[in-house]
Amino acid sequence: MSEVKNIMSYETVALDDEKSALVILDQTRLPYEVEVLELTEQKDIWEAIYLLKVRGAPAIGVAGGFGVYLAAKQIQADNYDDFYAEFKKAKEYLDSSRPTAVNLSWALNRMEKVVLDNKDKTVAEIKELLHKECVAIKDEDVWMCRQIGEYGLSLIKDGDGILTHCNAGQLATSKYGTALAPIHLGRERGMNFRVYTDETRPLLQGARLSSFELHADGVDTTVICDNMASQVMKNGWVNAVFVGCDRVAANGDACNKIGTSGVAILAKYYGIPFYVLGPTSTIDMSIEKGEDIHIEQRPAEEVTEMWYKKRMAPEGVKVYNPAFDFADHELIAGIITEYGIARPPYTESLKEIFRKKAEAQQK
Numbered sequence: 061m062s063e064v065k066n067i068m069s070y071e072t073v074a075l076d077d078e079k080s081a082l083v084i085l086d087q088t089r090l091p092y093e094v095e096v097l098e099l100t101e102q103k104d105i106w107e108a109i110y111l112l113k114v115r116g117a118p119a120i121g122v123a124g125g126f127g128v129y130l131a132a133k134q135i136q137a138d139n140y141d142d143f144y145a146e147f148k149k150a151k152e153y154l155d156s157s158r159p160t161a162v163n164l165s166w167a168l169n170r171m172e173k174v175v176l177d178n179k180d181k182t183v184a185e186i187k188e189l190l191h192k193e194c195v196a197i198k199d200e201d202v203w204m205c206r207q208i209g210e211y212g213l214s215l216i217k218d219g220d221g222i223l224t225h226c227n228a229g230q231l232a233t234s235k236y237g238t239a240l241a242p243i244h245l246g247r248e249r250g251m252n253f254r255v256y257t258d259e260t261r262p263l264l265q266g267a268r269l270s271s272f273e274l275h276a277d278g279v280d281t282t283v284i285c286d287n288m289a290s291q292v293m294k295n296g297w298v299n300a301v302f303v304g305c306d307r308v309a310a311n312g313d314a315c316n317k318i319g320t321s322g323v324a325i326l327a328k329y330y331g332i333p334f335y336v337l338g339p340t341s342t343i344d345m346s347i348e349k350g351e352d353i354h355i356e357q358r359p360a361e362e363v364t365e366m367w368y369k370k371r372m373a374p375e376g377v378k379v380y381n382p383a384f385d386f387a388d389h390e391l392i393a394g395i396i397t398e399y400g401i402a403r404p405p406y407t408e409s410l411k412e413i414f415r416k417k418a419e420a421q422q423k
């Protein structure tokens with residue numbers, strides 16, 4: 061009988077070189093079924109990202125990197141131009157799977173840069189360099205999450221109550237997570253937190269995924285419906301809100317799972333610090349403000365039918381299902397990155413974070 065593993069010991073996203081496969085934990089089946097998928101076809105990789113089998117901004121970035129490498133590996137071209145034309149098609153195809161989280165296009169652009177910077181190399185050499193790059197994207201993700209965890213942990217103390225929305229945990233990244241990284245790191249050090257996980261309508265990432273991974277890690281976890289956050293805050297149970305992000309604009313507006321904006325407004329009302337945790341790969345300095353971020357619209361059935369025994373809204377009724385919204389920068393107490401904590405005004409502090417990053421990369 062195969063050993064039953066703790067969910068925390070599974071890899072969210074991995075590359076199997078021998079099988080030329082993207083290996084993911086199918087998050088649509090959690091928490092009850094732990095199914096590992098090995099995907100070799102581009103259309104299956106595209107669909108896995110679109111259907112949220114692999115999800116969370118950093119995880120889809122890593123999946124995109126592995127995915128486009130696998131596409132490149134199969135390209136038969138023997139000259140650069142033919143290779144690049146095929147590569148570009150594969151890159152654009154994967155990029156179309158989810159538009160809001162910038163990490164996907166960020167990772168795919170990084171992969172494309174490898175191709176563009178190495179025109180003088182053979183196709184075989186470029187493929188080798190692409191392999192290195194996608195592995196580096198994943199390794200860096202682990203490092204970034206750990207750093208974010210350290211900075212986040214410096215903001216809370218043993219016994220604190222934390223509210224989180226959606227899943228920005230290990231399941232959304234290569235390890236630790238972003239918003240949940242401080243909690244997991246704290247656990248490693250024997251600390252205990254009380255975590256309130258919003259269920260996160262309509263796809264229930266909080267109820268199915270955050271509560272699952274936190275509970276498995278031994279964290280005191282309470283699932284609440286999204287509309288209970290106000291009550292929990294009013295009760296005085298929440299010392300800080302930690303959420304992840306999908307794209308942060310240059311002014312600090314932070315786009316994340318739908319409902320995040322409401323949580324930020326509630327936190328402000330109750331005087332609770334609202335923190336956004338994410339790697340610099342999620343900060344898009346080319347976007348000035350939240351309103352300029354393209355918000356993914358999802359199928360109506362996610363609201364009317366999914367998870368219910370039978371449809372819960374009349375046939376033919378209109379449905380609005382944006383997958384994300386953004387917390388206005390004025391509501392955010394800090395943006396926690398792998399290079400430190402940015403504080404308002406974000407137009408300045410985010411630039412400073414990127415200066416630190418450039419400096420560190422030069423060393």
Ligand code: MRU
Binds near residue numbers: 116
């Ligand atoms: O639609 P999802 O489940 O991919 O949305 C995920 C989120 O909104 C996360 O909070 C965000 O990607 C950060 S994950 C570290």
